[in-house]
Amino acid sequence: MSGDDLKRMAAARAVEAVTDGMRLGLGTGSTAHHFVALLGEKVRGGLKVTGVPTSEATRAQALAEGIPLTTLDETPGLDLTVDGADELDATLRLIKGGGGALLREKIVAAASTRMIVIADASKKVETLGRFALPIEVNPFGLEATRRAVAHVLETHGLPTTLRLRTAAKDKAFVTDGGHFILDAELGAIDAPEALAEALVAVPGVVEHGLFIGLATGAILAGDDGVVEYGTI
Numbered sequence: 164m165s166g167d168d169l170k171r172m173a174a175a176r177a178v179e180a181v182t183d184g185m186r187l188g189l190g191t192g193s194t195a196h197h198f199v200a201l202l203g204e205k206v207r208g209g210l211k212v213t214g215v216p217t218s219e220a221t222r223a224q225a226l227a228e229g230i231p232l233t234t235l236d237e238t239p240g241l242d243l244t245v246d247g248a249d250e251l252d253a254t255l256r257l258i259k260g261g262g263g264a265l266l267r268e269k270i271v272a273a274a275s276t277r278m279i280v281i282a283d284a285s286k287k288v289e290t291l292g293r294f295a296l297p298i299e300v301n302p303f304g305l306e307a308t309r310r311a312v313a314h315v316l317e318t319h320g321l322p323t324t325l326r327l328r329t330a331a332k333d334k335a336f337v338t339d340g341g342h343f344i345l346d347a348e349l350g351a352i353d354a355p356e357a358l359a360e361a362l363v364a365v366p367g368v369v370e371h372g373l374f375i376g377l378a379t380g381a382i383l384a385g386d387d388g389v390v391e392y393g394t395i
């Protein structure tokens with residue numbers, strides 16, 4: 164089975180957890196794309212839900228699918244967010260932001276009673292850090308912020324190389340919120356909570372991709388089938 168088939172399989176299981184009247188956070192990325200497409204089919208079949216998209220890309224897709232949308236200003240509390248992840252560990256700590264939507268993804272997940280991660284089984288790791296940690300920063304003072312972030316990484320015994328994420332033609336990638344992303348190749352993050360706390364304390368850091376205490380369940384699809392973790 165292809166990786167994309169596995170993503171769709173995990174998404175299909177998550178759609179089963181959606182019930183009438185739910186206020187949903189709609190994730191970003193290729194796995195969440197499957198979820199939004201399958202949810203759209205259900206909505207066209209009569210399911211009543213409202214969604215808050217975590218990116219402009221997901222907003223466009225959800226609108227095309229006919230999924231009614233709301234905002235966190237109109238609807239500050241959500242029942243369930245379904246989103247992908249770049250990595251997750253056994254305690255449902257995540258690295259997210261490979262698609263650059265980490266800020267809105269974290270705000271939406273934090274506003275939700277439950278967050279289900281959908282992914283192919285290759286995303287599960289023993290120790291977070293194989294995937295480069297995205298750190299979203301304000302463009303103002305980029306070099307000063309980069310130095311301060313490198314200092315935090317050094318004090319946590321981690322590699323300090325930070326790569327400014329680029330888009331087409333070597334231009335800096337710009338998030339939906341108008342920020343840049345520094346990707347940190349860390350290898351293994353032994354103390355994610357401490358690192359998360361230290362990173363958000365750096366002026367200029369808008370958010371980082373460590374999602375701790377947010378996911379309540381995970382659906383992972385592999386060649387042997389679907390495995391669920393936590394509460395679905």
Ligand SMILES: O=C(CO)[C@H](O)[C@H](O)COP(=O)(O)O
Pocket residue numbers: 190191192193194195246247248249258259260261262263264265268
């Ligand atoms: O965090 C994300 C976007 O910011 C995505 O959820 C993450 O990158 C996983 O993407 P995919 O489902 O395409 O593997």
